[in-house]
Amino acid sequence: xxxxxxxxxxxxxxxxxxxxxxxxxxxxxxxxxxxxxxxxxxxxxxxxxxxxxxxxxxxxxxxxxxxxxxxxxxxxxxxxxxxxxxxxxxxxxxxxxxxxxxxxxxxxxxxxxxxxxxxxxxxxxxxxxxxxxxxxxxxxxxxxxxxxxxxxxxx
Amino acid sequence: xxxxxxxxxxxxxxxxxxxxxxxxxxxxxxxxxxxxxxxxxxxxxxxxxxxxxxxxxxxxxxxxxxxxxxxxxxxxxxxxxxxxxxxxxxxxxxxxxxxxxxxxxxxxxxxxxxxxxxxxxxxxxxxxxxxxxxxxxxxxxxxxxxxxxxxxxxxxxxxxxxxxxxxxxxxxxxxxxxxxxxxxxxxxxxxxxxxxxxxxxxxxxxxxxxxxxxxxxxxxxxxxxxxxxxxxxxxxxxxxxxxxxxxxxxxxxxxxxxxxxxxxxxxxxxxxxxxxxxxxxxxxxxxxxxxxxxxxxxxxxxxxxxxxxxxxxxxxxxxxxxxxxxxxxxxxxxxxxxxxxxxxxxxxxxxxxxxxxxxxxxxxxxxxxxxxxxxxxxxxxxxxxxxxxxxxxxxxxxxxxxxxxxxxxxxxxxxxxxxxxxxxxxxxxxxxxxxxxxxxxxxxxxxxxxxxxxxxxxxxxxxxxxxxxxxxxxxxxxxxxxxxxxxxxxxxxxxxxxxxxxxxxxxxxxxxxxxxxxxxxxxxxxxxxxxxxxxxxxxxxxxxxxxxxxxxxxxxxxxxxxxxxxxxxxxxxxxxxxxxxxxxxxxxxxxxxxxxxxxxxxxxxxxxxxxxxxxxxxxxxxxxxxxxxxxxxxxxxxxxxxxxxxxxxxxxxxxxxxxxxxxxxxxxxxxxxxxxxxxxxxxxxxxxxxxxxxxxxxxxxxxxxxxxxxxxxxxxxxxxxxxxxxxxxxxxxxxxxxxxxxxxxxxxxxxxxxxxxxxx
Numbered sequence: 008x009x010x011x012x013x014x015x016x017x018x019x020x021x022x023x024x025x026x027x028x029x030x031x032x033x034x035x036x037x038x039x040x041x042x043x044x045x046x047x048x049x050x051x052x053x054x055x056x057x058x059x060x061x062x063x064x065x066x067x068x069x070x071x072x073x074x075x076x077x078x079x080x081x082x083x084x085x086x087x088x089x090x091x092x093x094x095x096x097x098x099x100x101x102x103x104x105x106x107x108x109x110x111x112x113x114x115x116x117x118x119x120x121x122x123x124x125x126x127x128x129x130x131x132x133x134x135x136x137x138x139x140x141x142x143x144x145x146x147x148x149x150x151x152x153x154x155x156x157x158x159x160x161x162x
Numbered sequence: 163x164x165x166x167x168x169x170x171x172x173x174x175x176x177x178x179x180x181x182x183x184x185x186x187x188x189x190x191x192x193x194x195x196x197x198x199x200x201x202x203x204x205x206x207x208x209x210x211x212x213x214x215x216x217x218x219x220x221x222x223x224x225x226x227x228x229x230x231x232x233x234x235x236x237x238x239x240x241x242x243x244x245x246x247x248x249x250x251x252x253x254x255x256x257x258x259x260x261x262x263x264x265x266x267x268x269x270x271x272x273x274x275x276x277x278x279x280x281x282x283x284x285x286x287x288x289x290x291x292x293x294x295x296x297x298x299x300x301x302x303x304x305x306x307x308x309x310x311x312x313x314x315x316x317x318x319x320x321x322x323x324x325x326x327x328x329x330x331x332x333x334x335x336x337x338x339x340x341x342x343x344x345x346x347x348x349x350x351x352x353x354x355x356x357x358x359x360x361x362x363x364x365x366x367x368x369x370x371x372x373x374x375x376x377x378x379x380x381x382x383x384x385x386x387x388x389x390x391x392x393x394x395x396x397x398x399x400x401x402x403x404x405x406x407x408x409x410x411x412x413x414x415x416x417x418x419x420x421x422x423x424x425x426x427x428x429x430x431x432x433x434x435x436x437x438x439x440x441x442x443x444x445x446x447x448x449x450x451x452x453x454x455x456x457x458x459x460x461x462x463x464x465x466x467x468x469x470x471x472x473x474x475x476x477x478x479x480x481x482x483x484x485x486x487x488x489x490x491x492x493x494x495x496x497x498x499x500x501x502x503x504x505x506x507x508x509x510x511x512x513x514x515x516x517x518x519x520x521x522x523x524x525x526x527x528x529x530x531x532x533x534x535x536x537x538x539x540x541x542x543x544x545x546x547x548x549x550x551x552x553x554x555x556x557x558x559x560x561x562x563x564x565x566x567x568x569x570x571x572x573x574x575x576x577x578x579x580x581x582x583x584x585x586x587x588x589x590x591x592x593x594x595x596x597x598x599x600x601x602x603x604x605x606x607x608x609x610x611x612x613x614x615x616x617x618x619x620x621x622x623x624x625x626x627x628x629x630x631x632x633x634x635x636x637x638x639x640x641x642x643x644x645x646x647x648x649x650x651x652x653x654x655x656x657x658x659x660x661x662x663x664x665x666x667x668x669x670x671x672x673x674x675x676x677x678x679x680x681x682x683x684x685x686x687x688x689x690x691x692x693x694x695x696x697x698x699x700x701x702x703x704x705x706x707x708x709x710x711x712x713x714x715x716x717x718x719x720x721x722x723x724x725x726x727x728x729x730x731x732x733x734x735x736x737x738x739x740x741x742x743x744x745x746x747x748x749x750x751x752x753x754x755x756x757x758x759x760x761x762x763x764x765x766x767x768x769x770x771x772x773x774x775x776x777x778x779x780x781x782x783x784x785x786x787x788x789x790x791x792x793x794x795x796x797x798x799x800x801x802x803x804x805x806x807x808x809x810x811x812x813x814x815x816x817x818x819x820x821x822x823x824x825x826x827x828x829x830x831x832x833x834x835x836x837x838x839x840x841x842x843x844x845x846x847x848x849x850x851x852x853x854x855x856x857x858x859x860x861x862x863x864x865x866x867x868x869x870x871x872x873x874x875x876x877x878x879x880x881x882x883x884x885x886x887x888x889x890x891x892x893x894x895x896x897x898x899x900x901x902x903x904x905x906x907x908x909x910x911x912x913x914x915x916x917x918x919x920x921x922x
Contacts, residue, residue: 022446022468029471036420036469041411042404044595045470046546047628051861054546082404095402102394102827105835106229107401108408108546108595133870139861141546141596142229143838145872147831 011076012038013084019071026072030064031055033071034081042082042111046139053138056112056119057081063119082111085118094118097155105142113138117152125159127152190300191319192326193261195371198222198254205367207330209261210323211240212254213370217351217362219246219327223253224262225316226307226567227397228597229835230890231828234395236316238825242388243324243381246351246363249396255591258570258584260303266315267306268299271668273515273688275696276790304676307567308602308719310792310888313824317886326375333376334369335361343376383822383883392827397593408595409565410550414621418552419448421613421624422473424480425462425634428854430487430714432461437482441465444479446472451616456608457575458674458716460634461485464613466622474627489714491854494540497713498640501663502535504709505642509661512707513686515695519703524657528648532742534735536645537915538727540849541638541720542864547595548631551610555580556619560587560611565594567601571675575604579611598839599719603636604675632864633856636674636718637849639665643694643731648703653743655754657703660694662731665717666710667724684710689719693728693895698761698790699736699754715851721839722891725791729895730844730902730916733787737903738912747786747903748774760819761788764880765797768817771878772799782812785904787896792888794820798837800900801873802908809905809918811841811873814897819880821887826879829889833877836893842867844898845918 008024009016010033023037034040034057043066046054050065057066058080086092094117104110113136120127120135127135132152140148193209200206203215212220221240227233237251244251256262269292278288328348335353336343338361347354354360363370383389400406426432438450441463449466453459463480467473525531552563553576560580566572569591577584594601610624626634641664648657666687673680687710695706720726740750748769755762765788769775778784781803788797801813816833823829846865850857858864902913 020468022472025445028469032469032471036471039413039416041407041413044408044546045410045548045625047861048474049628049860049862052546086403091403098402099394099398102398102831104229104398104401105231105831106227106546106594106596107398107406110401111404114402136869139546139866139868141544141598141839141866143835143867143872145838145867145869146834146875148869149872 008071010074010079012040012079013081024071026070028071029067030057030069030071030074030079031066034066040081040083044108044111046109051139052109053116054109054112056115056138058115058119061119061122063116082115085114092118093155093158094121094151097151097158100154101147101151103144103147103151105144109138109140110144113140113144113148117148121152121156121159126156191261192323197257197259197261205371207327207367207371208323210320211327213363213367215364217364218250218252219244219363220252220254222256222262224256224305225312226565226569226591226594226597228307228567228594228601230832231395231825232307232312233397234393235313235824235828236320237396238388238393239316239320240324242386243321244328244351245348248388248393250351256305258305258573260300262305263299263303264306264311264315265296265299267309267311269295270309270311270792271688273686273691273695275516305568305570306602307597308599310891313886314793314888321380322378325380326378329375329378330370330373331363331366333373334366337373338366338369389822389824390826393825395828407592408547409552409563409592410547410595410625412552412563412590412592412623414552414554414563417620419466419468419617419620419622420470420473421464421466421622422470422477423453423462423464423609423624423626423630424477425460425630426484427633428484428486429460429492429716429851429856430489431854432485433463434483434485436463437480441476441480444476447476449616451613453609453612456579456612457604458636459605459609462609464609464624466613466617470625478627487714487854492714492851493853494640494849494851497715498537498539501640501642501711502537504663504711505535505644505661507661508663508707508709509644509646509659509705512661512709514705514707515686515691516704516706521657521659521703521705524703525646525648525659528656529651530649530742531646532649532738533644533646534738534914535642536731536734537642538640538730539847539916540640540715541843541847542632542635542849542858543598543600543720544632544864544866545596545598545600548626548628549606550623550625551606552621552623553610553614554619554621555611555614558582558586561590561621562587562607562611563590563592564607565592565601566604566607567594567597568604568675572604572607575608575675576611579608580615598721600635602671602719629859632859636716638720638726639667639715639717641727643728645731645735647735647739649739649743653745655699655701655739658701660706661709662691662694662728663709663711664690665713665715666690667717667719670717671719686710689724691724691728693725693789693791694732696790697732698758699751700757701754721836722791722894725789725895726843729787729789730898733789733896733899734902734914737785737899737906751788761790761795764788764795764817764819767878767880768797768799768815771817771876772801772815774799783904783908785900785902785907787899787903789895791892791895794818794887794889794892796892796896798896798900800904802901802904804908809845809901811901813874815876816893817878817880818892819882820889820892821882821884823879824886829879830877832889833893834875836891837875837897838867838872840894840897841901844901844916847917
């Protein structure tokens with residue numbers, strides 16, 4: 008089985024090719040792409056958020072069988088060292104992460120929001136950002152999204 | 163005397179032989195270069211600091227980064243003393259020598275009243291206790307990240323280590339250039355002289371190692387350029403691109419195996435006949451391992467597969483006749499009901515952590531009496547990264563990868579399980595996906611090593627599902643307090659009698675992770691009464707007692723520990739007293755804080771910044787709370803409204819006095835963090851156990867505050883030149899009472915039981 012991840016077609020090992028297997032485990036345990044995290048297994052926390060054709064999805068409940076050549080983007084390809092995503096810069100400017108565990112999912116959810124809605128209102132941010140964070144990074148997540156949105160508008 | 167008894171007991175005053183004893187000369191924690199093996203091109207100057215060939219500094223990091231910013235704060239302290247940019251201080255893992263142990267945390271576990279230990283007021287008895295415990299802690303050398311103690315523990319030894327290294331480097335330059343040392347300049351990691359010569363640390367390190375430091379002085383506060391600045395956290399770059407490695411992310415081998423665990427659902431229960439063959443027939447399952455109880459772990463079955471999904475699916479499908487806890491099924495309904503009675507009994511029968519005056523007489527004589535019973539539930543830690551540990555057992559050696567708050571104790575557990583010496587265990591410490599006290603345990607470490615003993619040298623990553631994590635935690639114990647006050651004719655408190663009840667955490671934890679020190683004697687556990695026995699208000703007659711219970715529920719340290727519920731009890735009750743006296747809650751408290759200017763200043767600051775006394779829009783109200791914990795004083799004012807009969811928090815104003823602020827950005831971040839943690843607990847947090855089974859299994863049952871529910875949080879830092887105190891935890895305790903007090907102001911309803919999501 009092949010997956011189109013971060014612009015590359017990658018072969019999944021046989022043990023991670025079951026169509027019922029959630030994408031999360033194929034990424035983490037099959038491809039050793041560990042930036043996407045496991046938090047709850049029931050799509051409640053958003054730590055596993057990735058993009059499938061640009062949409063934010065929770066990989067822990069997305070079976071491999073539902074992906075037929077769709078383009079998957081993970082945190083590893085949100086930006087690059089040379090060209091970081093505006094959100095990654097804003098995240099550093101606002102010093103958002105604490106333990107950092109939920110932040111891949113937070114960033115992927117925020118990136119999908121801005122791609123669809125480059126100038127979200129506060130209410131739209133609140134509605135889109137349902138990811139859970141135990142460290143309480145929320146106030147800074149809010150600020151960083153607003154900052155990235157403002158930067159994006161200037162460009 | 164048992165060491166534990168010494169470690170954790172209050173010690174009476176004795177003997178003038180203490181005069182002049184500092185509780186540990188900082189130099190005794192300098193270590194020597196041999197503690198820090200240098201690789202090619204590096205020079206060790208002491209037990210903390212190595213110099214790289216390019217002049218960068220390598221700092222032995224003895225604390226775990228779990229979000230609280232300790233890797234930044236400790237490096238910043240060293241960068242300051244060496245006049246080096248923070249980016250040029252790199253972290254290397256500290257070893258397991260006792261040098262790297264946490265002394266402040268153990269000294270902080272003494273049941274001393276803060277008024278006995280503040281600078282200028284240290285009593286002889288307090289000093290004897292601190293000195294003895296510090297000595298013991300130094301001998302034990304337990305490297306633990308907890309008790310909001312990292313910066314206060316490191317403050318003297320790290321500055322002395324860096325300053326000593328600095329003087330050796332300056333001395334080496336002085337000898338090499340034959341120029342007087344006082345004329346040398348040190349800036350940005352470069353030592354120079356106006357006459358021309360200059361050299362970086364790397365060029366001087368070898369000579370520095372052979373140069374005595376001479377007289378070492380710490381950089382005076384007036385010259386600080388980094389301490390007090392909100393420097394950016396170096397760990398965050400890796401946390402925005404997915405490259406930060408948590409325990410769950412280690413991939414030490416392409417053939418890495420994955421294990422899931424299924425614990426006996428009944429806490430304290432056992433396995434039945436494990437259907438091994440049925441499990442082995444499940445897709446992907448390679449092996450089944452039965453796990454006994456190690457380091458407090460519950461009886462469990464581990465399922466090994468090539469990926470976590472196959473392992474978790476098979477583990478979840480397991481059906482068998484589990485054994486109930488031999489001593490009887492646990493039920494929190496019963497336990498909490500009993501706690502309410504025990505709290506009433508505790509005022510007379512409990513251990514008095516603090517007593518002054520004639521409380522019984524004063525209560526009886528007081529013109530007016532008030533009493534109230536408060537209760538708080540069990541709580542789970544719910545770190546975002548579920549418990550996990552990766553282990554390899556091969557050729558008599560053990561390798562462990564784990565995010566731990568107690569790497570040394572985790573290593574000891576690994577060695578015990580594998581039956582090898584501790585020196586045969588290599589422990590790789592990763593980032594922690596949240597700690598909050600849960601990772602002061604090593605249950606999952608023992609399990610991973612046990613499984614790895616059965617996989618023929620192939621490493622195994624053992625990962626708990628969220629359900630296993632939530633249902634097999636070491637819970638914040640439920641607590642109850644019965645508070646009685648006698649007021650004079652003006653409403654001022656004359657007497658305060660408090661009885662509280664709840665399980666002791668420290669002895670349970672020691673049995674699990676330091677069994678060698680656990681003994682039959684169970685001295686009073688400060689964490690049970692902290693925040694009550696040391697309440698700050700001037701009340702002439704007091705008796706604050708606690709009855710330690712033995713519920714059988716596994717209990718552990720949870721962010722702010724006893725303060726997490728005791729602040730709710732005492733600060734809500736003091737609010738009740740203020741209202742009973744017909745006084746403004748702020749003015750009432752201030753009148754009782756006359757001898758405590760720092761407390762009063764923090765409270766006033768929060769009130770002032772929040773606009774206390776100014777009229778709020780209709781449907782909104784304010785409440786406040788003040789609480790000291792982990793050496794720091796925090797006041798909060800909460801503004802809320804009511805939405806569908808529930809509190810909706812709009813704004814939290816927080817003021818903190820934590821001594822010298824090393825990094826104000828991190829302090830503000832931790833206040834936001836602690837406030838949100840406290841709001842989650844106050845509004846939703848509860849763990850219920852029925853017939854031994856924890857009812858809350860995942861986030862839908864154990865909700866966390868969301869971004870949409872998060873109020874505006876403002877932090878104000880008090881200027882101080884006192885040594886730094888705790889930051890990670892002290893922001894949590896005042897949240898519950900400030901919220902409950904605001905709710906009372908809004909609705910007239912006094913909530914004496916948490917969480918708000920539950921009636922009554």
